[in-house]
Amino acid sequence: MPCWDTYKLSSLCKLMAVVRLNLQDSLRSLVQDSLTSLTQLLLDACHSLLTCPQDLVWGNDLITSPYQPKKDPVFVFVLQKMFIHDVEWLETVNVWEPEVKELRKKISNCLACDMYSAMNEKLHKKPKRIEELAEKREWMKQIPEELKNLKELVNKTMSDYEMLEELFYNLTNEDFNQKCTTIWWPQRIMNNMETVVTQHVEDEERFRKIQLADQDSFEERLDSLQMLVAGFAKNVDIERARELSNKIQHISKQVKECQTMAQTYNTRERLFGMPATNYDRVHKLIKDCQPFDDLWKTTSDWLYWHERWLNDPLSSIDPEQLECTVKDALKTVHTCVEHFKDIPDCQEVATFIRKKIEDFLPYVPILQGLRNPGMRSRHWEMLSERIQMEVEPKANWTFSHCLELGLQNYMDDVAYVAEVSGKEHSIEQALEKMEQEWLPVVFDVLPHKETQTYILKSPDGVSQLLNDHIVMTQNLSVPQFKTAFEGRINTWESKLHMTRDVLKEWLMCQSSWLNLKPAFSSDEINRQLPVEARTFKKMDGIWRRLMKTAFDNRKVMELCPDAVLFAKLRLCNKLLGQVQKGFSDYLATSGGSIPTL
Structure with a gap:
């Protein structure tokens, strides 16, 4: 190992040792910070979940959970398997190191003490109802x-404390x-539960007294509303229709609120163990209030819409809404x-x-006719000619102007x-x-194989759409109504x-070309059938130009309705027919086979 011994004595080895120590220190710091963040996240989560109801159903979307940490921690991935020649290069934080054990202990304590604390806090929370x-x-x-x-x-957790006691470990005051x-x-x-149970008895008695007082006030309120509703029998001033409509709607809203309150009082009576009070008068009050509400709301709305239909610009009237409003109003009154x-x-008042x-009902068809979305200048001219009167709508033209002209006398026209x-x-809409x-x-x-040209994929959907539209267009050719669009329909x-x-x-053409192209790609066939070969070459040139045009512009309705294109395709089919005849005769006499492409 002379080389390794030499390396260990070199400055490079010392530099790499310093680098390793720096990397390991950084890695340990990152992992420790990550564990601290994780611990705080769990502590925050435990604290926020203390008020979590027992029947809570966790869904799949935890991102939008109401139980969020105070901040979003950034977790650092612990690097693993960083080895060189099976020798561990960097060490991370060990799970039994004191810092890690302390964090684990915090979490364990939190899970118990905080849950006890939350339970005690909820126990002492005073009920309001x-x-x-x-x-x-x-x-x-x-x-x-x-x-x-x-x-x-x-x-x-206590088992951990027992182990520490066996080892004669002195706990800190905090522990x-x-x-x-x-x-x-x-x-x-x-x-604490015993104290709270006693307090609950007092609370229940206090709530019972409040309930009885509220019900007395509720009865007085019902009496007041009943008098107000009964008073509408004497309110018959149509000039005050809007005011009366708003007033009865306000009363109706209060009556419906009373219905909800009555249900609440009956529910509370069951909780108190008291017999349920009969609040049928609330339902009767709702029933008595509804006809007055219908009468004055319909009266107010009718006066409002009638004024608008007569004096607003004709262009602002919605004919469908007008018809529905008139029918509903007539049914209600x-x-x-x-x-x-x-x-x-x-x-x-209702009568x-x-x-x-x-009286207004006969005008509805006139308004609908004049506001027909298909009305154009030619139709106004047609109407003027039929009634022998100039009818030319303007921007500020109203239905009152129509009545002044006497259009109500020309309903049929x-x-x-x-x-x-x-x-x-x-x-027009069908064509568009x-x-x-x-x-x-x-x-x-x-692209078709190695031919340097293209072919069309079977256009079944195009053919079906063509057939459907041809039938639809023929159905539009109604002699009585197609005059204005006859040129457009024909085109x-x-x-x-x-x-x-x-x-x-x-x-x-494509089918014939695909059948003959392999044969006339053969030099032997071109020598045997020189006339047919020249004809096919001429057709092939036209075909390639057509397919290049189709490749550049594939929109069917821009490409196909072209008489020149139709003529070229017919020429191609004519030339292919000649080539096919000569080639068929050649095969019949020579017994040759067709080359494949």
Whole structure:
């Protein structure tokens, strides 16, 4: 070992020793810091989980858990298997080193003492309501079992103390106090439970008195609300419809709150062991309040919408919303008329509003017709011509202007023009939808073996879409409504038919080319059939240019509706037919075989 002995005496060996010591010191510091961070994380987690309910179900997403550490620790990976020639190069922290044992001890103590402390803290927490008191009593029934489970954990820790005593190790004051506290916690908690049980009896009596006082106030509140609801039988001023609507809605909200409170009081009565109070009057109050709410809300809304429909710009009216609003309002006030038979004043209001709605009802088809989304300038001209009156809508044009013009006298004409515009609008939307569906449709153009050109992958989806759209386009050609779009329909139908014809010729051409290309790649066939070889070469040049165009632009509806492309494909098929005939005759006479590509 002369070389190794020489190395050990060299400056390099000393330098490497210093480097190793520095690396090991850094590694130990990192691992110790990591263990300290881990310990603090566990301590924080134990503390935050002390209030964790027993029936908590842990999900898969622990990242968003409500039990988060105070800070996110950065853990350092402990390097392992750092050896050179089976000799350990760097040492990390040993699991039995004093610092590591101290951290482990902190965690063990935390798991026991903190849980005892949290249990005691929860035990002394004063309930604010009878519900909390009942919940706490149920929890206290589980304390003996929890103490039993904790005792098993504590016994494991006590065994460590016993071992230290056998070795005559003197505990520090802090450790000794911690040990004593842990031992006496269970008895302390049991003693505290007796005090808390006595306190609970006083708390229950206090909550009972509060409950009785609250129920007395609740009865007074119900009396007040009942009087307010009954007072609406005399409120019949339609000019105050908005005010009355807001008022009755506010009362209705309070009545529903009373319903929730009644349920709460009955629940608490069961907890107190008291007979449940009958709160049927709350349900009756809700039933009495609802018709007034319906009447004044519908009246207020109708007056508001009627004003808007008459005086707002016609372009701002939603015809579907208008129809629904009118139908719902008419249905509601009809119910109100039936309900208020014993309250003539309210029935009179409902009857008045119903008459207003029924008078407006015939105008709904006119408004829907004028607001048809398909109405264009040509339709307004058509309407003007039919009624012999100039009708030219402007930005500020309102339904009141329409009534002033007397359009209500031409309902049939408005309905007819609206029907025409609607049908034409449907045709326009169908054409636009078909055009949009073709935008993402492309050919799948693939390189073909070693031929330096391309072929089309079987376009079954394209063929199916073509057939569907051809049928749809033919269905759009309704003579009565297609006039405005006749040119566009014919153009689109021509594009579809041209695309179908081009695709048919293309696939036929590709099939023949694939069959003949192997044969005319043979020098022997080219010598035997010089005329057919020249014809195939001519066709092959056209084919390659076509496929290069298809590869550069694969969008079907941009590529295929082209008469020039159709003519070239037909020429290719014609040339291939000539080549196929000559080649077939050659095979029949010579009995030769077809080369493969």
